Amino acid sequence: MELETFYVNRDINNRSRPPTQSHSNDEGKDRKQRGSRCLVLMTVCLGLICVLLLVFITLYITITAERDLLKSTVEEFNHTINSLQDKNTDLMTEKDQLKNNLNSLSLKKLELETRVNDLTAEKSQLQGSVDSLNQKKLELETELRKLSTQENDRFFISCEQKSWSECRQFCRDRGANLIIINTIEKQVSLCE
Template sequence: MEEEVYANVSNLELEEIQDTSTKRTTPDQQPDDRTGGRRSRLAAVCLGLLCVLLLITIIVICVRNVKEKEAMDQTISSLSKNLTAERETLSSSIMTLTEERDQLKNSNKDLTEERDQLKNSNKNLTEERDQLKILTEQKKKDQQNHPKHTVNDLASWKKFGSSHYYISTEAKTWDKARQNCRERGADLVIINSKEEQEFIKRENKYVWIGLSDADEEGVWKWVDGSPLTTKYWNTGEPNDYAKAEDCAVFKDGKDTLETWNDLPCCYENLWICEATLPSS
């Protein structure tokens, strides 16, 4: 019994000691718990701030990227508009240049045609000039070789129409008769009208006229080179008797106007000259 009481007392003391020890240690542990709580809250606040900063950074980056994209889109749009405008300008320039090229081609074609026409005109003018030179030189030679009649010479000429006529008083061959006419500034008479034929017939002379086929047999031409159109051949003439009759003569004593006959040019006859002379 005593031992059980003693044991209970010992247990009570031991419990008191443990309670005392526990009470002593509790005040020392409370400050550590408060410090740990503060640290945890501080860490949570810092973590929150970091999250906020990170979110702000992300938002700023996104906003900047959006603005940069918009600026880039505007730049691309502006460049596209400028390129479109330049393309249209170039297309218009190409069209204008093409039209100008076509106009230049047409102008060149027209100028080529005008050049060819001018060449032809120049060629024609050159030929005419050369012909005029030849005629002028021939006229000068004729004037030198056959001086014109003076007023005093007109006494031996007869006027009919617009021409003057000279009837020789001596006989010569056809060629010499013509030479004499040319020395007088005239030529053997050319009969190209009925009235002129009648005028010469009234003179009633057997004379050479300016008609011959000496260049080509059967082709009668006047001394100026014109072909025979109005004919007054005597019946059966021209007959080229003995193949030697190449010059025409005006026969006298005929009742009709058909007074022409062909004779050898070497025969000698009177002759009649015709010229356009200045009036007195």
């Protein structure tokens, strides 16, 4: 616009002079130069617009690709997080089950320890009873040996006449037996 204004101003200044051939050549050159300048300016502007469009398209494609990549990465992260949360839930459930099993086993262990203690006490008691019975057995065996050696001193001689069966029953009722005399020495010792 300044060029046009300049041209108009120049034209106004030169009105007093009549146009000459060289002046019209100059004017044509000026118009050509202005036209080629406009053309260069428009070409440069179009080139800049193309470059800007290319930059914007490249940026758009890059941003879209990065957005899609981020979107897929976020989806993968969400999937991984969900999977980890599921595993965490499963592990917490398993932990609770194991804790319950541990508590149950601890109670069983305490019960078994109590049972072992009771059985140990009972065993000690029974061992004491066995020891006592063994002592009594030894005493009774000793007494039996003493009684065996004194066998001849413990006879009951009855003057009643009874059958062998009746005599045997009579002795058994009193915790005794009939004597068997199978040697002459024994018969002599009894009769003395």
